[in-house]
C-alpha cells in the first residue's frame with residue numbers, strides 16, 4: 001500500500017483536479033493506494049475569514065457564498081451539466097455548516113474554528129472522489145473524522161494512536177483506491193478537530209504509519225526539495241536524498257521543507273517519503289529516507305527574516321552565570337519568544353529571537369530590570385548546513401554581519417536587513 005498527498009495548490013482549479021487523474025495514470029496507481037487531499041487553493045484561509053466574521057458580528061453569509069461559488073465553478077469545469085450528484089453533496093456539506101453556525105452556542109474560538117474550516121477538506125475530497133469515479137477510477141471516499149481520533153485540543157489536536165490505528169485498519173480498503181481528507185480528525189465526543197495549519201502532510205504520515213505503507217509521496221508544484229528557497233537564493237539545486245535526521249534539522253533551522261511532525265512517524269518505521277512535482281510525475285524528486293545524510297552533499301541555505309538580536313550583560317559587569325541565564329530563559333518562555341541562536345562570553349549573552357507574538361517590548365522592559373540590554377530589530381538569521389568556504393563568502397557578500405557561529409555541520413550568521 002502506498003500513500004499519496006495532494007495539497008491545496010495542486011487542486012486549486014478544475015485543471016488541477018484533472019491533473020490528479022494524470023498523476024494516477026502516469027504512476028500506474030489505481031489501487032493499493034490511499035490519497036490524502038487538502039482543501040482547494042486558499043479555501044482554508046477563506047473559511048478562517050468566515051469564522052472571524054461569524055464571531056465578530058454574525059455576518060458570515062457573504063464570505064460563505066463566495067466559497068460556495070468557488071467550488072461550483074470547479075465542479076462546472078469538471079462535470080457535464082446533467083451531473084448533479086456532486087453539486088448536491090457539496091451543497092449538503094455547506095448546509096450542514098450553515099446549520100451549525102445558526103445553532104451554535106459556543107463562543108470558543110478554537111472550537112468553532114475546527115467545526116468550520118474542516119469543510120474545505122470534506123468538499124475538496126468529495127469533488128476529487130466523484131471526478132475520479134466518473135473518469136474510470138472507482139474509489140472509496142472515507143470520512144477521516146471516523147478514522148483519526150484525537151484529544152479535544154482544538155486547532156492543535158493530538159493523535160490517539162491506539163484508536164486511530166484501530167479505525168484506520170478497520171476502514172481502509174487496502175486493495176482499492178481510497179480518497180480521504182488531510183488536516184482533520186475528531187475528538188472523543190466526535191466533534192471535529194484539526195491538526196494545525198498545513199497538517200495534511202502529517203495525516204499522510206499517520207496513515208502510512210498505521211497501515212505499514214510502502215511509501216508516502218507528497219505531490220507539489222516544485223521538483224522536490226531544493227537546497228534553498230529559489231525565491232531568495234540563486235542557482236538552487238535539487239536534493240536527491242535526505243535522511244530523516246537531516247530533514248528534521250533543516251526544518252528546525254527554518255526550511256519550509258516538511259514539518260518535523262510528519263517525519264517522526266515515518267522515521268519510526270523507516271517508511272520513505274518522496275517529494276515530487278505533480279507537473280512532472282515521472283521526475284525523480286527527493287527521497288527522504290534512512291541512509292545518506294544528504295545527496296548530493298552541497299551546502300543548504302536557510303534564512304529567517306525579521307529577527308531581533310538581543311545582547312545582555314549584568315549591570316555590575318559580573319559574570320553571566322547559570323543563575324542569570326536561567327532567569328533569561330524563564331522570561332523568554334514567559335513571553336513566548338522563540339530563541340534561534342545563542343552566543344555567550346564571560347560578561348555578555350547574545351540571542352537571536354523570533355518576535356512571533358509581538359511581546360518584545362514587554363520582554364525588554366522586564367529584562368532591563370536586571371540586565372544591561374541592547375537590541376537590534378530587523379536582522380536576518382542565515383543558516384548554512386554543510387557549509388564550505390565558498391558558500392560562506394557568497395552569503396556574506398554585501399551584508400553587514402553582526403554575529404557568526406560555526407559548528408561542525410552548521411554555520412549561522414546574523415546580518416542587518418537592508419531597508
Ligand code: ASP
Pocket residue numbers: 007008038039044045120182183196197198199200201
Ligand atoms: N488545508 C489546510 C491548510 O491550508 C491543511 C493543509 O493544507 O495541509 O492549512
Ligand code: MG
Pocket residue numbers: 007008038039041044198
Ligand atoms: Mg491547504
